[in-house]
Amino acid sequence: MIIRARDTLKLIGVLIMSACAVSVCALFINSNIDLARIKDQITDPEVMAFYDVLVQSGNVTSAISGGALLLTTIIMLFFYIKHYIDTHKSELGILKALGYSDFKIAKGFWVFGLSVFAGTSVGFGISWCLMPMFYKQMRGDELLSDVPLPDIPMHFNPELVLFMIIIPSVVFAGLSILYSLRKLKSPALELITGKSKVKIRKSKQSSKEQSFLKELRQNTVRSRKSLVFLIGFSAFCYSDMIQMSISMTDTLDVGNMMTVMMAGIGILLGFTTLYIAVTTVIKANSKTIAMLRIFGYSDRECKSTILNGYRFTVAIGFIIGTIYQYFLLKTMITMFYNDEIYGLPDYSFDIKAFIITLVTFVPIYETIMYVYSKRLKRISLKEVMQSE
Amino acid sequence: MIEIINAAKQYGNGESATAALKGVSLTVKDGDFTVLLGASGSGKSTLLHIASGLERPTSGSVKYDDLDITKLSEKELTAFRKKKVAVIFQQYYLLPHLNVDKNVKMGADLIGNKDYRSIIEAVGLGCKLNKLPSELSGGEQQRVSIARALAKKPQALFLDEPTGALDEETGRQILDYICRLQKEHGFSMIMVTHNTNIAETADTVIKMNSGKIARQYSNENRKSAYEIGW
Numbered sequence: 001m002i003i004r005a006r007d008t009l010k011l012i013g014v015l016i017m018s019a020c021a022v023s024v025c026a027l028f029i030n031s032n033i034d035l036a037r038i039k040d041q042i043t044d045p046e047v048m049a050f051y052d053v054l055v056q057s058g059n060v061t062s063a064i065s066g067g068a069l070l071l072t073t074i075i076m077l078f079f080y081i082k083h084y085i086d087t088h089k090s091e092l093g094i095l096k097a098l099g100y101s102d103f104k105i106a107k108g109f110w111v112f113g114l115s116v117f118a119g120t121s122v123g124f125g126i127s128w129c130l131m132p133m134f135y136k137q138m139r140g141d142e143l144l145s146d147v148p149l150p151d152i153p154m155h156f157n158p159e160l161v162l163f164m165i166i167i168p169s170v171v172f173a174g175l176s177i178l179y180s181l182r183k184l185k186s187p188a189l190e191l192i193t194g195k196s197k198v199k200i201r202k203s204k205q206s207s208k209e210q211s212f213l214k215e216l217r218q219n220t221v222r223s224r225k226s227l228v229f230l231i232g233f234s235a236f237c238y239s240d241m242i243q244m245s246i247s248m249t250d251t252l253d254v255g256n257m258m259t260v261m262m263a264g265i266g267i268l269l270g271f272t273t274l275y276i277a278v279t280t281v282i283k284a285n286s287k288t289i290a291m292l293r294i295f296g297y298s299d300r301e302c303k304s305t306i307l308n309g310y311r312f313t314v315a316i317g318f319i320i321g322t323i324y325q326y327f328l329l330k331t332m333i334t335m336f337y338n339d340e341i342y343g344l345p346d347y348s349f350d351i352k353a354f355i356i357t358l359v360t361f362v363p364i365y366e367t368i369m370y371v372y373s374k375r376l377k378r379i380s381l382k383e384v385m386q387s388e
Numbered sequence: 389m390i391e392i393i394n395a396a397k398q399y400g401n402g403e404s405a406t407a408a409l410k411g412v413s414l415t416v417k418d419g420d421f422t423v424l425l426g427a428s429g430s431g432k433s434t435l436l437h438i439a440s441g442l443e444r445p446t447s448g449s450v451k452y453d454d455l456d457i458t459k460l461s462e463k464e465l466t467a468f469r470k471k472k473v474a475v476i477f478q479q480y481y482l483l484p485h486l487n488v489d490k491n492v493k494m495g496a497d498l499i500g501n502k503d504y505r506s507i508i509e510a511v512g513l514g515c516k517l518n519k520l521p522s523e524l525s526g527g528e529q530q531r532v533s534i535a536r537a538l539a540k541k542p543q544a545l546f547l548d549e550p551t552g553a554l555d556e557e558t559g560r561q562i563l564d565y566i567c568r569l570q571k572e573h574g575f576s577m578i579m580v581t582h583n584t585n586i587a588e589t590a591d592t593v594i595k596m597n598s599g600k601i602a603r604q605y606s607n608e609n610r611k612s613a614y615e616i617g618w
Contacts (some may be wrong), residue, residue, distance in 0.1 A: 212490060212497040219485040291481050294442060295540065296470020296498055298463070377462070381442050 011115035013076050013276045018116050020265045021069035022123030022164045027134050028058035029164075030127070033157045034135075041150045050149060054138070060332065069269075072233060073116070076276075077172060078179050079226050081112060083280065085183045092184065093191025102184045109180040113173025120165040128156075130257065137257050213297075213305045220285060221309040227284075230277035231310045232317035234270045238361055239321030241266025246353035247329055271368070278372050281306065282379075290381050303373040314365065322354060390416040390439060390544060390576060395448035397434050397599075408434040410599040411448065416544075416592070421570055421577045423586055425613075426596035432580045433548055435596065439578060440473050440546040441465050452544075470498050473544045474537035478552040480529045482521040488532050489517040495539035504539040511535045511565055527558035531565065538569060545570070547579040559583065584613035 032055050042048050085092060095105050135154050184191075221228060245262035282289070285306050292302050326349055333347040397409040409431045416422050416439075424432040437443040439450055441457050449458045457468055474495065482491050488508065496504035508514055511531040521529050530550060537545060550566065551559030567589050570577050579586065587593045588610050595603040605616050 212493040215486065215490050215493070216483065219483075223485045287481060288483055291483070291494075293466060294469065294475055295495060296466055296468075298466055 011077070011080050011112065013272050014073055014080065014112075014115045015119035015122070016268055016272050017069055017073040017076060018119030018168065019123035019126065020269060021066050021073065022120045022168075023126040023130070024069075024261075024265070025062040025066040026124050026127035026160055026164055027130060028062040030131065030155075030157055030160060031135065031138065031152070032058045033160075034152050034155055037155070038150045038152060047149060056335070057332065060335075064328065072273075073119075073172075074175065075226070075229065076273075077112060077116070077176065079230065081109060081176055081179050082183060082226070085180065089191045090193075093188045093193075096184070096188035096191065102181055105184055106177050106181040109176040110173040112176035113169050116172035117165065117169035120168050124161070124165055130261070133257050213301060216288070217305045217309040220281075220288075220306055221313070224281070224284060227277050227281055228310070228313050230273050231281075232313045232320075234272075234274035234277065235314040235317030235361070235365075236321040236324070237273065238266050238270030239318040239357055240325045241269070242357040242360070243322060243350065243353040244325040244329060246356060247325070247350040250350060250353070251329070251333065251347060271364070274365075274368060278307070278368070281310070282372060282375060286379055289376055289379055293379075294381055299373070299377050302376050303369075306376065307369055307372060318358070318361065322357075389418055389451075389453060390414075390578075391449075391451040392435070392439055393449045393451065395435070395438055395445040395450065397431075397438060397443070398446045407599055409438070409445070412599070412601055413448075414439075414594070414601065414604075416576050416578060418543075418576055419574045420591045421567070421589065422579070422592040422594065423590040424578065424580045424594050424596055425582070425584060425587070426602075430596040431599040432596045434599075436546050436548055436578060436580050440475050440544070441469050442475065470540075472542060473546060474540055474542035476530075476533050476537050476545070476547045476550050478549040480521070480533045480553075482529055482532055482536075484521055487518050487520055488513055488524070491521070491532055492535045492539050495536040498540045501539055501541060504535075507535045507538050508532075510569065525558075526554050527562060530554060530558075530562050534562070534566060534569070538573065541573070542575055544576040544578070547577065547581075549580055549582065551581065551583060560585075563589070587611070587613040587616065 035051065035055055035058075039051065042051055092105060096102070131154060135152055138152070241262050245259045245266065248262070249259045289302050289306060292305070293299075297305075330347045392412060392414040394411045394413055395409055396407065396411050399406045399408055412431070412435055414422075414435075424435060426432045434443070438445050441450070441460075444458055449456045451457070452468075452472060455468075457465060460468060483494065486494075489505070492504050492508055496502075505514070505517070508517065511534055513528060513531055513535065516524065516528065521532065524532065530553075534550075547566065551562050554562060563583075563586055566577070566579075579590075587607065590607055593605045593607050593613070593616065594601055605611075607616070
């Protein structure tokens with residue numbers, strides 16, 4: 001096996017994503033399974049309507065948050081595998097040259113699934129820690145307080161361990177093998193020499209006269225689309241989750257636990273993704289940064305060229321997050337709470353939540369970029385030159 | 389004039405300390421071409437990096453006229469490199485996503501050189517402006533890196549084994565280019581190389597060994613390394 005378990009330690013992002021996904025889904029699905037056990041005890045049609053709302057909103061929440069996080073976990077896992085292959089090309093090429101088949105090498109990549117196993121286990125554990133509070137919150141919800149729902153006893157449902165920990169881990173291990181198999185198709189010599197064909201869309205090379213730094217900034221962003229996605233996604237997560245947690249508190253009067261959980265997930269996902277993406281941007285461009293500095297470009301010019309190109313992506317991610325959470329909340333309220341039972345008015349855009357989220361996001365983002373600009377300065381010219 | 393005075397460089401501390409350079413002194417006059425020869429690990433690349441301001445010596449000084457660059461802050465040193473020096477490496481270090489024109493512009497923009505395409509023409513790549521580095525041969529890529537360095541009109545050009553990754557014929561062509569351009573532009577030039585044949589075109593030939601200058605030859609009569617007796 002060429003990949004050691006400690007290589008998977010770098011997959012902290014995957015671990016966090018899967019932990020968040022499972023903690024949210026396990027809370028709602030476990031409560032829905034327990035709710036199903038008391039269904040027979042409900043005879044009043046009005047109580048049954050409340051019951052349906054609880055079950056449906058649980059299903060929608062776990063499907064949307066779980067689905068989105070699952071998709072992102074897959075992208076992040078692929079991102080890591082690609083990064084691993086890119087940084088270990090020569091070793092992998094030598095194995096191929098020695099006669100190891102692509103499949104035999106790719107089989108070793110199953111260990112990347114361990115990060116999902118660790119993440120889902122942690123997430124499941126977190127959900128169980130929060131479960132008693134969640135059930136109490138559900139029963140004590142002001143919107144439900146005068147509804148005589150029977151007590152919902154909390155059960156451990158072992159099938160969730162299978163569906164939330166074991167199956168995802170196996171599937172992700174399988175996906176890791178398949179994806180690495182695809183990435184290992186390059187000829188052995190190409191991997192050893194690292195001279196793979198650079199995929200560059202020549203049409204994007206600007207023919208108009210613009211400064212070198214501007215040209216480089218545009219190309220830095222264009223050359224790695226996965227990083228653009230991750231950086232945009234980080235802004236999306238923060239914008240979406242923080243605004244939603246504030247709006248849900250104001251509109252639905254959900255308990256503190258839900259607010260803190262959503263905000264926590266938003267902050268954790270947003271900044272973990274940003275950290276991973278920006279660290280990769282700097283590592284991937286260390287030679288470019290070194291050359292800029294050797295030629296005499298200032299630290300400010302280096303920072304502006306390498307990092308500032310992503311500002312637009314961040315803004316777009318933030319805007320999409322705002323729109324997404326608005327339509328999600330509007331749909332949920334229209335579907336579940338905008339009827340004669342709850343009688344909630346139409347949901348309108350929460351300006352206060354938007355402003356709070358924006359005002360907290362901008363300084364945190366700028367501080368992170370400032371910290372990274374300091375890291376740019378620490379790149380050793382000699383080490384970069386000797387790493388060839 | 390570049391003056392390197394008693395420059396020493398040590399890597400690591402204590403028992404693991406390695407002295408890469410042991411008190412080297414050297415003077416390069418304006419417009420002179422100095423060649424540094426020596427085996428791997430003799431300290432020639434370290435000397436080049438220190439002379440060009442890429443690295444700081446552990447002790448000693450490096451003066452450009454009266455300016456001691458070892459006393460400059462990082463910011464000042466960057467500004468110094470911008471105005472005075474250019475470096476060419478064995479591995480070219482071209483920016484892979486930018487075409488020839490944009491790569492050379494990297495050097496030209498630093499001093500607002502609008503006429504940089506004439507340098508691309510001079511190195512024989514005028515018809516390959518829109519090619520990416522991956523579409524060029526090794527020799528062509530090195531010519532792009534030469535054009536990029538010259539586009540910033542340096543007072544001193546440093547070359548770290550510029551032909552090390554090229555075949556003999558292409559290496560010879562590259563060296564001819566460099567020597568021709570040095571004569572045309574009149575900048576000082578320090579080159580690290582394993583190729584002893586280059587000695588006959590240099591003003592000064594230096595042989596390094598174990599972090600010290602083992603031999604120094606003022607080559608006014610343009611003798612080959614063989615004629616010098618190396």
